[in-house]
Amino acid sequence: MKTIHLWDLPTRAFHWLLVAAIGAAWFTGEQAGSWMVWHGRIGILIIGLISFRLAWGVVGSTYARFANFVRGPAVIADYLRGRWHGHGHNPLGALSVLGLLGLISLQLGTGLFATSDDSGFNGFLQSLVGSGLSERLTGLHHLGFDILLVLIGLHFAAIVFYTHFKKDNLLKPMLTGKKQVERGEDARGGRWPALVLALLIAFGAMWAASGAWLPPPPPPPASSW
Ligand code: HEM
Ligand code: HEM
Secondary structure (H helix, E strand, O other): OEEEEOOOHHHHHHHHHHHHHHHHHHHHHHHOHHHHHHHHHHHHHHHHHHHHHHHHHHHOEHHHOHHHHOOOHHHHHHHHOOOOOOOOOOHHHHHHHHHHHHHHHHHHHHHHOOEOOOOOOEOOOHHHOOHHHHHHHHHHHHHHHHHHHHHHHHHHHHHHHHHHOOOOOOHHHHHHOEEEEOOOOOOOEOOHHHHHHHHHHHHHHHHHHHOOOOOOOOOOOOOOO
16 A cells, blocks of 8 residues: 545645535525625635636646546446546546535525625625516525535535445545555646636636626715705
């Protein structure tokens, strides 16, 4: 057996920050009222995290790259027949990774245009759509979160299943970055220039989503008194 570097630090930092941020978005969204200001801030943080991960999936190190783990049905079938011996996300697990990233992105998209009647807090781009569409997107934001909870539950169950029944501890590499394998190579690439590029993309997306570029709302009409 030998030890390889599997998950680079940015991928691990992304994962655990995402777990904390989704928990905080859940808490603040359910509390509503004055917590919604924080819900919006945390939402922008999650936009940064997801944009970072999408960029890192192209310029990051070996096992973090989408090209390394997003596979077609033939490879998934091979995996199910026990004929896949790679490292990183397995071809089936990759579907759950894509599902989580995709659903969180939709959740962010609907949140940005959502309206909250009770707290007066609106998504930062809500003024770009009519009130009818905003209400429908708010409905999808509620529904999307329920589906996300199911996916997160399955994700957690899969990690427990692999640890206890397949005797493959996936959690340790996501914490330490290292994995014991019979054969395999260290992750390569994903150096400083790639990190700077991915961070720039993340900050650009956070700025675009914050609506800072929108013209300020018109002042309220002057009172007749
Ligand atoms: C809010 C809850 C969670 C979300 C949204 C989430 C999301 C994700 C995502 C997107 C990935 C892919 C990582 C990447 O390639 O960037 C991942 C992988 C992983 N997550 Fe989570 N996660 C959550 C909770 C947890 C928890 C509580 C654990 C610990 C038990 C966990 C353990 C793992 C592990 C071990 C992997 C690597 C799986 C593999 O080796 O293929 N996650 N998670
Ligand atoms: C992945 C990130 C997000 C998650 C997990 C999330 C989750 C939630 C949850 C659980 C609720 C309460 C739903 C309910 O009571 O049934 C909520 C409400 C809301 N969220 Fe998010 N949210 C996210 C991102 C965002 C973003 C980026 C914005 C916009 C800045 C946003 C705007 C809103 C608004 C305006 C409401 C109130 C809707 C209402 O009062 O009906 N959310 N969100």
